[in-house]
Structures are given as structure tokens and as C-alpha cells.
Amino acid sequence: MRLLTEPFQLEFMRRALLATIIVGIVAPVVGTWVVLRRMANLGDAMAHGTLAGVGVAYAAGFNVVLGALGAGVVMAVLLLALSANRRLGSEALIAVLGTAGFAAGVLIISRLDSGVELSHFLFGQLLTVGWGDLAVNAALGAGAIVVIAVLFHELRMATFDHVHAEQSGVHVELVHGVLIALLAVVVVISLRTVGTILSVTMLVTPPATARLFTRTLRAMTGxxxxxxxxxxxxxxxxxxxxxxxxxxxxxIALVAAGVFAVAFVLTLPRRQPHHHRPLA
Amino acid sequence: MGIDLDNVGAVSEPAVLQVEDLGVAYGHRQILSGVTFRAAPGELIGVIGPNGAGKSTLFKAICGLVNHTGTVTVNGVHCHDRTERMDLAYIAQRNDSDLAFPITAGELVLTGRRRFSAWYRRPTPDDRDAACHALAEVGLAGVADRGLLELSGGQLQRVYLARALAQEATVVLLDEALSGVDQPTTAEMFELFAQLAGRGTTLLVATHDLAMARRRFGRCLAINGTLRADGTPDAVLAADVLDATFGTAGHAPAH
Known part of the structure; x- marks a missing residue:
């Protein structure tokens, strides 16, 4: 017990704990849809690409969180606008945009400092999270969860059967755009905590693990x-x-991956008998 | 235009579905051209043709899911603005859907009610009643809480039919709904089709099973690139028409 409580005698550890909990709640809620819509690659590219905005904001002396948010929005718009290209599809485009943004960010930031700041942005600075960061993260996170809750039925229809959804009046493209915007929000929340690179961990790994052993959407999200x-x-x-x-x-990333591995092995026997379904 | 056969029923009654000179091209490839027919309320129509003949494309064009030339009207109203399209229910080939998706049969049927609501609204108790009622009508009241992988092929088709019922669609398009479904289930499905038709719902069922088409439908459309024939099964399935539709007289493709 002492082993569990001892770290949190320190105030910076208490702040780190809160920051972790916020990311741990918000990222999986958004990530559930990212996993179901098979957009994990997009999440990864978004996480990398936002470094461009961080770099620009850092160089210009702006708030880096706003910079990341701006880069996320630009990425989202570019992806939506360009993914109609049938020859490439969105997959290659996602990788091109993600790596380009990442490279631009690295270049800008490393011209300005010795590399300390760069590693902070990449891997987070969980132990130096301030109360202000926490307030911003909590507000953004709460907003993201409200949006998911309100759009729950629209998201489900658009994801399961987009043809029927569109015929029924669901704005499928708009729902997709909103989800990409929420992806950007998660990346921003993760910026100061787990960092841009590992934000994908919290976004994808817990929902992917839950997907292995749950049957309903509510259970998967929970x-x-x-x-x-x-x-x-x-x-x-x-x-x-x-x-x-x-x-x-x-x-955190390794713990999450370890839990996924255990869940994957434990659910293997359940997924194996994939023979034909019985006839009526 | 195709071979003109006796146009059963469709001429005198008001058409619920009217397709005029419909054509679809994917890039430079013309898939369908010059398809014209009308369907009356309560008609059960078989749409036959070999694989790749354009049956699915025809259905998608009718629903406005692919770009096309010509016009489609439902209940006399020009189709493909959002509200009118919802009078159509399109049930895609069953391998099109992600059966592992975390959604229960009851929730799937409930999505049929979305057209009566707005994006920010949750389903009302009335919607839930309608969904339960629709599931009961297709004889599946007991499976509402099951995931899709826990349903048989026939049950899954009936769940989609229940969604069309919940949607209160006036025209239901079923794309190869009966391939890979066993005999008793096929019989049950046709009983359901007859019930729906009796209430005025128009059903178009695409199939490449000619034996079934001959036994089960009052009217058949033969499709291959265009409408080759339109009439009673006996007339449409006559040797010379089959030759035009399938290329080889009387030879149904193996499935």
C-alpha cells in the first residue's frame, strides 16, 4: 500500500497523477471510435504532425498548446480535402502529412535549442505539469467527452453502416471531420503529459484491449x-x-502494451472457433 | 430497350417507383444504360441476371448511392434529395457488413428510426417500441440483445428486413439477400416478403438463382447491361430471353 501512496506525497506527483487520469479518461473515449473506424494510423500521423504547430508556436513565443491545436486543425482539413484522391487513398497521404509535420517541428525546435525542449514535446514532461495545464486539459477533455456523448448514435450509424446512415440523414462526412478534430484535442491534451508520440498509446491501446473482450459499445468504452x-x-x-x-x-506505454498482450492471449481461445455460423 | 413482354400490373396502377432511362458509368465503363421500368405498390419483383450484370449497380443508382443519368422517382417525387431517399431501404449483400461490430440486433433495427429524428436526439420510447415491433414481425423478438455474430445468415437478413420495417420504407431493395441461405429460411423470407407486399410495400429482390425466380416471383426484370426483359417469370425465363441475358441459353451460372 505504501508503495502505491508514497509517490503522491509530492505535489508534482499529485499533479502528474491528475494529468494522467485526464488523458486516461479522454483518450480512450475518443479512441474507441478511432479503433472501430480503423483510424489508428491517422491518430498516429496526427500526433506526429502536430509537432509542426508546436515548433512554430515555440519559435514565435506563442502558447504551444494553441500551436498544436492549430496544426491539428490544419492537418484535419488537409486530410479531408485531399483524401478524395483515389489513386493514393487516404493511407499514404496520412503518412506523408504526418511525417512532414513531424520533420518540420523537429527542424524548427532543434534550431532553437539544444534538444531538451524537443524531447519534452516528444515524450511529455509529466512531472512538470502545472495547475494551469491541468485546467486547460480538463476543460478540453470534458468538451470532447460531451461531443462524443451527444454524437453517440450518429457515430455508431456512420461507423457501422455509412450507406444506411447517409440515407437516413446522418451527415457522415461531418461526423468523420468532428472525430478528426477530437483526435487533435486528444493530442493536445497529451502534449504536456505523455508527449505527442506516446499519445497514440492512450488513444489506441486501451480501446483495442477492451475490443478483445467486450460485446457492446458501452462496455467497450467503459x-x-x-x-x-x-x-x-x-x-x-x-x-x-x-x-x-x-x-x-x-x-505507461509499456504497461498498456503488456496488458494488451495478456488480454490478447487470454481471449485467443474465444476467438479461435471461427467456423461457419449455424443455419437458421 | 429490352424485349417487350406483357407488363404485369404495373401499367394501370400508380407507380410507387419509376425509373426512366437510367444509366451508370464507372469511369469510361458503361455498366448500365437505358433502364426504364415502373413498380406498383405491393409488387414483389425478382431482378435476375448473371454476376456482374449490374444488378447491384441498379439498386445503388436507385438509392442515389452512385452517380447516374436518367431519373428515379419514388411516390412521384424526384428522388435523391435526402428526405425522399429514406422511403427506400437498401439491404446490401450480407458479406458487406462488419459482423464483429459491437451492435446488437435490436440496436441495428433501432437505427431505422433515425430518419424520423434529428442528429441531437436520442431514440424515444416510441422508437424503441417500433423497433421491438419490427423485430417481432420478422419472428425474431427473442434475439434483440444478440450480437450480429451470434445470428445465423437467415436471421441476419431478417434483422435487416426489420430495420426496413422500422424505417417504414415503401420500397425495399434486397441485393442477393438469399444466397447461401437454406431452404426453410428462404421459404420464411418469402412468407415475409408476401406479408410486406400485402401491406403495400414494393420489394425488388436481386438473385442469380433462376429456379427460385421462376417459382417465387410474380414479375421478373432481366438485367445485363440494360433491361433485357420485363414480365412474368415464364416469359422472362424463356430460352431466347435467357440467351440475351446470360449469353448461354438456359444456363444459370453455378453459385
Whole structure:
């Protein structure tokens, strides 16, 4: 018990805990839809690409969170506008945009400093999160969850059967655009905590794990959030004891991947008998 | 234009579905051209033709899912503005849907009610009643809480039919709904089709099973690139028409 509570005697660890919990709730809620719509690659590219906005904001002395949000919106618009290209499809385009934004960010930031700041943006600076960051993250996160809750039925229809959804009056493209915008929000929330690169961990791994053993959307979302929070907190505590708080984001990512691996193996027998369904 | 056969029923009654000179091209490839027919309320029509003949394309064009030339009207209103399209229910080939998606049969049927609502509204108790009622009508009241992988092929088709009922569609298009479904299920499906037709719903069922078409439909459309024939099964399935439709007289493609 002491091992669990000891790290949080320190105020910066308490702030880190709160930041982790916020990401652990919000990212899996959005990520459930990212996984179901098979957009994990897009999430990854979004996380990398926003570094361009961070770099520009950093160089210009703006708020880096706003810079990331701006880059996320630009990425979203470009992706939506260009993904109609049938020869490439959206997949290659996603990779091109993501790596280009990432490269631009690296270039700008490394021209300005020795590399300390760069690694902070890439891997987060969980232990230096301030109360102001927390307030911004909580507000953005709450907004994202409200949007998902309101659009729940639209998202489900657009994801399961977009043809029927469109015929029924669901604005399928708009729903897709909103989800991409929410992706940008998650990346921004993750910026100061797990960093841009590992934000994909919280976005994809807990929902992907929950997908293995749940049957309904509500259960999948609920389990994804429970896993996201538990893995985040466990990773944070583990990193405190293992390395005195170094690399908490990487520890969280490995814990999440470990839980996924265990769930994957445990659910293997259930998924195996994939023979023909019985006739009526 | 195709071979003109006796146009059963469709001429005198008011048409619920009217297709005029419909054509579809994918790039430079013309898939369909000059398709013209009318369907009356309560008609059960078989749409026959070999694989790749354009049956699915015809259905998609009618629903406005692909670009096309010519016109489609439903209940006399020019189609393809959002509200009118919802009077059509399109049930795609069953391998098109992601059966592992976390949605229950009841929730799937409930999505049929979306057209009566707005994006920010949750389904009302009335919507839920309508969905339950629709599931009961297709004889599946007991499976509302099952996932799609837990349903048989025939049950899944009936769940989609229940969604069309919940949607209160006046025209239902079923694309190869009966391939890979066993005999008793096929019989049940046709009983359901007859019930729906009796209430004034128009059904178009695409199939490449000619034996079934001959036994089960009052009217058949033969499609291959265009409308080759339109009339009673006996007339449409006559050797010379089949030759025009399938290329080889009397030879149904193996499935």
C-alpha cells in the first residue's frame, strides 16, 4: 500500500497523477471510435504532425498548446480535402502529412535549442505539469467527452453502416471531420503529459484491449476508460519506483502494451472457433 | 430497350417507383444504360441476371448511392434529395457488413428510426417500441440483445428486413439477400416478403438463382447491361430471353 501512496506525497506527483487520469479518461473515449473506424494510423500521423504547430508556436513565443491545436486543425482539413484522391487513398497521404509535420517541428525546435525542449514535446514532461495545464486539459477533455456523448448514435450509424446512415440523414462526412478534430484535442491534451508520440498509446491501446473482450459499445468504452486510467496510474507509480520518475510516459506505454498482450492471449481461445455460423 | 413482354400490373396502377432511362458509368465503363421500368405498390419483383450484370449497380443508382443519368422517382417525387431517399431501404449483400461490430440486433433495427429524428436526439420510447415491433414481425423478438455474430445468415437478413420495417420504407431493395441461405429460411423470407407486399410495400429482390425466380416471383426484370426483359417469370425465363441475358441459353451460372 505504501508503495502505491508514497509517490503522491509530492505535489508534482499529485499533479502528474491528475494529468494522467485526464488523458486516461479522454483518450480512450475518443479512441474507441478511432479503433472501430480503423483510424489508428491517422491518430498516429496526427500526433506526429502536430509537432509542426508546436515548433512554430515555440519559435514565435506563442502558447504551444494553441500551436498544436492549430496544426491539428490544419492537418484535419488537409486530410479531408485531399483524401478524395483515389489513386493514393487516404493511407499514404496520412503518412506523408504526418511525417512532414513531424520533420518540420523537429527542424524548427532543434534550431532553437539544444534538444531538451524537443524531447519534452516528444515524450511529455509529466512531472512538470502545472495547475494551469491541468485546467486547460480538463476543460478540453470534458468538451470532447460531451461531443462524443451527444454524437453517440450518429457515430455508431456512420461507423457501422455509412450507406444506411447517409440515407437516413446522418451527415457522415461531418461526423468523420468532428472525430478528426477530437483526435487533435486528444493530442493536445497529451502534449504536456505523455508527449505527442506516446499519445497514440492512450488513444489506441486501451480501446483495442477492451475490443478483445467486450460485446457492446458501452462496455467497450467503459473498459477502455478503466484500462486507460489504471494503466496510466500504474505506469506512473512504476516509473517512480523503477527510475525515480524518469520516463513515466514510456513506462505507461509499456504497461498498456503488456496488458494488451495478456488480454490478447487470454481471449485467443474465444476467438479461435471461427467456423461457419449455424443455419437458421 | 429490352424485349417487350406483357407488363404485369404495373401499367394501370400508380407507380410507387419509376425509373426512366437510367444509366451508370464507372469511369469510361458503361455498366448500365437505358433502364426504364415502373413498380406498383405491393409488387414483389425478382431482378435476375448473371454476376456482374449490374444488378447491384441498379439498386445503388436507385438509392442515389452512385452517380447516374436518367431519373428515379419514388411516390412521384424526384428522388435523391435526402428526405425522399429514406422511403427506400437498401439491404446490401450480407458479406458487406462488419459482423464483429459491437451492435446488437435490436440496436441495428433501432437505427431505422433515425430518419424520423434529428442528429441531437436520442431514440424515444416510441422508437424503441417500433423497433421491438419490427423485430417481432420478422419472428425474431427473442434475439434483440444478440450480437450480429451470434445470428445465423437467415436471421441476419431478417434483422435487416426489420430495420426496413422500422424505417417504414415503401420500397425495399434486397441485393442477393438469399444466397447461401437454406431452404426453410428462404421459404420464411418469402412468407415475409408476401406479408410486406400485402401491406403495400414494393420489394425488388436481386438473385442469380433462376429456379427460385421462376417459382417465387410474380414479375421478373432481366438485367445485363440494360433491361433485357420485363414480365412474368415464364416469359422472362424463356430460352431466347435467357440467351440475351446470360449469353448461354438456359444456363444459370453455378453459385
Amino acid at each position: 473498459w477502455a476508460v478503466a484500462l486507460g486510467v489504471a494503466e496510466g496510474v500504474a505506469g506512473l507509480i512504476l516509473s517512480y519506483h523503477l527510475s525515480g520518475g524518469a520516463a513515466p510516459a514510456a513506462t
